[in-house]
Amino acid sequence: MAESRVAYRYAKALIELAQEKNVLEQVHTDMQFFVQTIDNNRPLYLMLQSPIVPHAKKYNVMRDLFQSRLHPITFSIFEIITRKNREEVLYGVAKAFHELYNKHKNIHVAHVTTTFPLDDSLRAQFRQMAGETLGKKIELEEKIDPSLIGGFVLRVGDKQIDQSIKSKLQKLEQEFKS
Template structure:
């Protein structure tokens, strides 16, 4: 079975348990913190995926890092996964948990790419526009790409709005290349 499918099942179980126990927000915050920690710590990821390191050692490391920060449900979940020798999937499970949480809470993911850092006003404008388009709350992620020159690219699931100058220049290049009177552009 693929890693994503297994992670999705574990994430669903954790989501349902957290919701049943009334700790959904806390567990979601725990999983977000864990995911961010993994994204920023290559060593933690490698340690969890290393088959040579004993599972008990991995559990001790997780406890030492997160026992004072995480809810008991999250810590118990980590213990269960470690006993089942599935700690290598924890990072993937955390990401899947976040996706399922967003689906449950009807939160839309959007990515805006600009050639510069967004101001609070622009961020609010993008968030409002996506909320109007999707009719859902928005989790807006930002990416900076100086090659866009100007404008923006907004992705909402499989939809994309591209108003970047670099994309307009590419369109012009294609139009000019199709013109038989212009040899080279």
């Protein structure tokens, strides 16, 4: 819990600085790139979390990987956090930054669960369906769950549309038991 509060504070400071310097979109892109890099590279994540790896080594790795690819303001938060020996919160900062960015841009997250990866056409249909539900911009988070058997589950805020075969079979089972 304390780590998430620390990450949120760093993210809030970064978003305010990015807005002040008119580089919010660039910093957001950088933070998304960082999250994607960490998500696709478990050893990098583990290295940042490790209390055994010296902080100087962590900084050198971060500098070599990201300094030339990121806006100076984005990289400066990495430097500050590393200098304070808090590398374990970097990933949380990037995630919190994205949440604050969405809040600032009035973008809501819709979660869709299907049994297969979505193509662009289906993605657009789910965004439209979720957008009509809320009347706002939507960012779609996708999850694959083979246990649904077929269909989908769309969750937007506190509303859920469950059109999965699994839930229909469960309802049918309950009807037969009654």
